[in-house]
Amino acid sequence: METKKRVPVKEQAPEIRRSNFDEVCLGYSESEAVAEAERCLHCKKPMCVTQCPVSINIPEFIEHVKNSEFEEAARVIAESSSLPAVCGRVCPQESQCEELCVLGKKGDAVAIGKLERFVADWSRENNIDLSQTLPKNGRKVAVIGAGPSGLSCAGDLAKLGYDVTIFEALHKAGGVLVYGIPEFRLPKDTVVQHEVDNVKALGVKIETNVIIGRTVTLDELMHQEGFEAVFIGSGAGLPMFMNIPGENSNGVFSANEFLTRNNLMKAFKEGYDTPIRAGKKVAVVGGGNVAMDAARTALRLGAEVHIVYRRSQAELPARAEEVHHAIEEGIIFDLLCNPVEILADEKGWVKGIKCIRMELGEPDASGRRRPVEIPGSEFVIDVDTVIMSLGTSPNPLISSTTPGLESNRKGCLIAEEETGETTLDGVFAGGDAVTGAATVILAMGAGKKAARAIDDYLKK
Amino acid sequence: MYKIIAKRLLAPNIYLMDVAAPRVAKAANPGQFVIVKMDEKGERIPLTICDYDKTAGTVTIVFQTVGCSTKKMALMEAGDNFSDFVGPLGQPSELVEEDLEALKKKNIMFVAGGVGAAPVYPQVKWLHEHGIDADAIVGCKSKDYLLLEKEMKLVTGNLYVATDDGSYGYKGFVTDLLKDLIEKEGKKYDLVVAIGPMIMMKFIAQLTKNYGIKTIVSMNPVMVDGTGMCGGCRLTVGGVTKFACVDGPEFDGHLVDFDEAMRRSTQYQTEEGRVEIERQKKAEGHVCNLGLGE
Numbered sequence: 001m002e003t004k005k006r007v008p009v010k011e012q013a014p015e016i017r018r019s020n021f022d023e024v025c026l027g028y029s030e031s032e033a034v035a036e037a038e039r040c041l042h043c044k045k046p047m048c049v050t051q052c053p054v055s056i057n058i059p060e061f062i063e064h065v066k067n068s069e070f071e072e073a074a075r076v077i078a079e080s081s082s083l084p085a086v087c088g089r090v091c092p093q094e095s096q097c098e099e100l101c102v103l104g105k106k107g108d109a110v111a112i113g114k115l116e117r118f119v120a121d122w123s124r125e126n127n128i129d130l131s132q133t134l135p136k137n138g139r140k141v142a143v144i145g146a147g148p149s150g151l152s153c154a155g156d157l158a159k160l161g162y163d164v165t166i167f168e169a170l171h172k173a174g175g176v177l178v179y180g181i182p183e184f185r186l187p188k189d190t191v192v193q194h195e196v197d198n199v200k201a202l203g204v205k206i207e208t209n210v211i212i213g214r215t216v217t218l219d220e221l222m223h224q225e226g227f228e229a230v231f232i233g234s235g236a237g238l239p240m241f242m243n244i245p246g247e248n249s250n251g252v253f254s255a256n257e258f259l260t261r262n263n264l265m266k267a268f269k270e271g272y273d274t275p276i277r278a279g280k281k282v283a284v285v286g287g288g289n290v291a292m293d294a295a296r297t298a299l300r301l302g303a304e305v306h307i308v309y310r311r312s313q314a315e316l317p318a319r320a321e322e323v324h325h326a327i328e329e330g331i332i333f334d335l336l337c338n339p340v341e342i343l344a345d346e347k348g349w350v351k352g353i354k355c356i357r358m359e360l361g362e363p364d365a366s367g368r369r370r371p372v373e374i375p376g377s378e379f380v381i382d383v384d385t386v387i388m389s390l391g392t393s394p395n396p397l398i399s400s401t402t403p404g405l406e407s408n409r410k411g412c413l414i415a416e417e418e419t420g421e422t423t424l425d426g427v428f429a430g431g432d433a434v435t436g437a438a439t440v441i442l443a444m445g446a447g448k449k450a451a452r453a454i455d456d457y458l459k460k
Numbered sequence: 461m462y463k464i465i466a467k468r469l470l471a472p473n474i475y476l477m478d479v480a481a482p483r484v485a486k487a488a489n490p491g492q493f494v495i496v497k498m499d500e501k502g503e504r505i506p507l508t509i510c511d512y513d514k515t516a517g518t519v520t521i522v523f524q525t526v527g528c529s530t531k532k533m534a535l536m537e538a539g540d541n542f543s544d545f546v547g548p549l550g551q552p553s554e555l556v557e558e559d560l561e562a563l564k565k566k567n568i569m570f571v572a573g574g575v576g577a578a579p580v581y582p583q584v585k586w587l588h589e590h591g592i593d594a595d596a597i598v599g600c601k602s603k604d605y606l607l608l609e610k611e612m613k614l615v616t617g618n619l620y621v622a623t624d625d626g627s628y629g630y631k632g633f634v635t636d637l638l639k640d641l642i643e644k645e646g647k648k649y650d651l652v653v654a655i656g657p658m659i660m661m662k663f664i665a666q667l668t669k670n671y672g673i674k675t676i677v678s679m680n681p682v683m684v685d686g687t688g689m690c691g692g693c694r695l696t697v698g699g700v701t702k703f704a705c706v707d708g709p710e711f712d713g714h715l716v717d718f719d720e721a722m723r724r725s726t727q728y729q730t731e732e733g734r735v736e737i738e739r740q741k742k743a744e745g746h747v748c749n750l751g752l753g754e
């Protein structure tokens with residue numbers, strides 16, 4: 001019956017990894033990858049591909065892995081994706097490519113993500129050069145933001161011969177991949193930097209420390225600096241707070257602040273100057289990937305960590321694998337409770353979080369059962385740090401400084417789904433800036449579609 | 461890389477640097493700030509833009525050594541490079557956007573404390589260049605710590621100096637001096653702009669509230685990104701949470717919750733915080749090689 005079960009992947013043991021920032025999942029070896037690839041049926045009508053936002057030719061690359069032709073496998077993936085080592089690690093595969101894999105009906109789906117990761121890592125370790133571009137056409141396109149959407153849009157345009165410059169607000173390229181997702185899920189110096197370098201190898205220029213809307217405006221890019229089209233991939237970076245009493249107490253941080261200090265500024269690492277405060281006992285409010293990342297980071301910095309979430313485990317929006325890893329590492333889940341107040345001591349430092357218990361009522365518009373408060377059930381969790389992880393929204397910096405560029409009520413840029421065309425001629429957008437906080441692969445997909453649309457637009 | 465073109469010691473532990481950053485210089489306005497980072501391992505440090513030269517492509521910063529990063533920065537010399545220098549951040553000063561004719565009718569007083577004299581200077585200069593001579597009070601510990609006196613004299617209507625020890629000008633705090641000017645010398649002001657330590661801005665705002673004089677303060681909470689992404693810089697202004705880096709840094713001084721802001725600015729410094737930081741640094745074997753604080 002072994003074909004029903006996927007080849008298990010090696011991981012660092014929970015009791016060891018809970019005190020280091022090294023990668024949790026160690027990935028397949030060559031023989032393990034080949035063995036897992038052999039399970040794939042090479043379907044004529046592969047359902048897996050329909051669920052991949054960038055339509056990687058999954059059966060084809062897996063066939064090459066089966067034959068130990070890893071370089072060929074890498075070339076197949078490179079036709080569709082510029083960030084395979086990232087997506088192989090952080091895509092919510094269980095609800096994308098692997099969800100409809102035929103093997104999943106009677107056993108485990110093929111471990112597509114883990115195979116993709118294996119191929120990408122192999123091709124990095126073996127210095128495979130995948131940069132093939134058409135001759136330069138000399139036409140300038142600007143890309144705003146060096147996150148997954150911007151990097152993939154820029155990469156695709158460079159392959160088509162365009163002269164592309166990415167403008168990035170932070171001092172490092174990568175977007176959420178460098179400031180949000182922690183090292184233990186996505187190593188920065190090896191994986192992320194390598195993928196950024198690959199985009200540069202295609203001829204893309206990256207200007208860091210340039211904030212569009214402050215350092216230079218979008219209009220100036222188009223009318224003074226000669227860019228014929230612009231892609232906006234500025235993400236959804238604004239943290240939300242609950243607006244409950246005590247939220248500005250000392251020791252209450254947004255997950256963005258906490259993760260940025262740790263990941264981008266490397267506060268956890270020897271010799272880096274940026275301070276971080278994890279406290280002894282932390283409440284992380286929220287249940288998404290961001291909450292899991294903040295919780296597991298605080299744990300690694302030495303704190304006891306509670307996840308406070310208002311629904312039950314079944315509704316946690318985080319990836320199943322992340323929740324599983326968090327539980328293994330000893331994160332405490334306080335489910336079905338909602339914070340109502342943050343309590344502070346006489347000096348203004350957090351000393352507790354007051355929550356109310358919830359029960360699940362009728363399903364709401366999203367189909368999930370709505371949490372309702374149980375009157376009189378308030379209780380206090382003693383903590384000295386609170387990390388708010390309630391979601392993020394797009395930064396209005398660009399829309400508020402670009403006349404004619406429209407956004408919706410939620411602050412998301414208005415753009416055509418298939419092309420990324422915005423309300424301004426020659427300006428395209430995609431990724432979290434358009435959809436609100438979503439996923440790496442959706443952002444990449446949007447960047448690719450926009451690259452095609454920009455090519456069409458400029459050829460007209 | 462952003463090269464230091466010139467460096468000058470203005471007063472003990474207070475340095476001025478002109479840094480080559482053409483894009484920032486081109487877009488800069490009074491009231492805005494930059495974030496600098498010395499090298500790969502450095503912190504992101506917010507500093508007010510004290511002057512800029514759009515043709516030369518340079519931005520002037522003035523800083524005081526208060527901790528690990530600013531002490532390291534003081535060791536940098538002309539010819540050295542910042543790895544990162546980003547801006548201009550925040551909203552330009554309201555003055556820049558106001559109608560000039562309306563401004564000309566106003567009596568404006570700037571109050572600067574300590575290193576705050578540096579960011580006050582470009583605003584006063586900007587007004588002077590637009591035909592408006594504002595008054596200014598500059599307060600500092602003693603004569604040695606007085607910044608940019610000559611430069612300020614050239615662009616102010618009246619320049620008043622207050623020193624804590626009376627070694628130069630008025631002996632006492634800037635608040636006392638402002639009170640004397642208004643009550644004893646019958647000066648009338650329509651607008652006060654105060655830039656300096658939070659405690660000074662708090663007391664100036666308390667004072668001017670009694671007289672009903674509109675007061676602008678420039679807030680400097682702990683920041684990381686400076687673009688609205690971390691929320692670390694949040695303040696309560698008029699009962700509403702604001703992010704100083706994008707909504708400010710200048711706010712109506714009568715609406716700012718200074719006590720909360722001062723408390724929050726110690727977040728990485730109070731005993732608990734420091735013990736925690738020390739504990740973690742020890743665990744990681746990291747100790748600031750220049751010593752923390754004084």
Ligand SMILES: Cc1cc2nc3c(=O)[nH]c(=O)nc-3n(C[C@H](O)[C@H](O)[C@H](O)COP(=O)(O)OP(=O)(O)OC[C@H]3O[C@@H](n4cnc5c(N)ncnc54)[C@H](O)[C@@H]3O)c2cc1C
Pocket residue numbers: 090091092144145146147148149150167168169170173174175176177180181182210211212213233234235236237259289290293319395397398430431432433437438439440441443
């Ligand atoms: C902690 C965390 C964990 C996550 N985990 C997962 C996961 O496991 N799997 C998954 O699929 N997704 C995950 N996500 C979501 C995913 O990272 C995002 O959906 C994705 O990064 C969006 O890509 P983007 O290119 O649209 O934007 P971003 O990655 O946000 O990049 C935008 C870039 O634009 C820059 N920028 C913004 N404004 C300007 C401006 N005015 N001028 C210049 N530059 C600007 C920003 O600095 C940033 O670098 C996670 C997100 C977070 C925060």
Ligand SMILES: Cc1cc2nc3c(=O)[nH]c(=O)nc-3n(C[C@H](O)[C@H](O)[C@H](O)COP(=O)(O)OP(=O)(O)OC[C@H]3O[C@@H](n4cnc5c(N)ncnc54)[C@H](O)[C@@H]3O)c2cc1C
Pocket residue numbers: 493503504505506507508509522523524525526527528529530531575578579679680681682683684709725726729753
């Ligand atoms: C908008 C703004 C403009 C500023 N302009 C100037 C200026 O023109 N000249 C000047 O000398 N200083 C200025 N500051 C303050 C300056 O950023 C801090 O003095 C500096 O970051 C201290 O770093 P440190 O490592 O040397 O000291 P630390 O020992 O780390 O801290 C000393 C104190 O500095 C403050 N501080 C620490 N880190 C930060 C941070 N990341 N952001 C803000 N404050 C921090 C805290 O109040 C802390 O208690 C400004 C701050 C802001 C927010």
Ligand code: SF4
Pocket residue numbers: 051052053054055056058081087088091093096097098112113116441
């Ligand atoms: S990119 Fe994501 S969705 Fe597509 S095949 Fe890879 S893991 Fe699956």
Ligand code: SF4
Pocket residue numbers: 039040041042043046047048049058059100101102103110112
């Ligand atoms: S659906 Fe599953 S078995 Fe079929 S090709 Fe895709 S991965 Fe292979």
Ligand code: FES
Pocket residue numbers: 682683684685686687688689690691692693694703704705706
């Ligand atoms: S400094 Fe991060 S939001 Fe203001």
Ligand SMILES: [Mg+2]
Pocket residue numbers: 503527528529
């Ligand atoms: Mg510091």
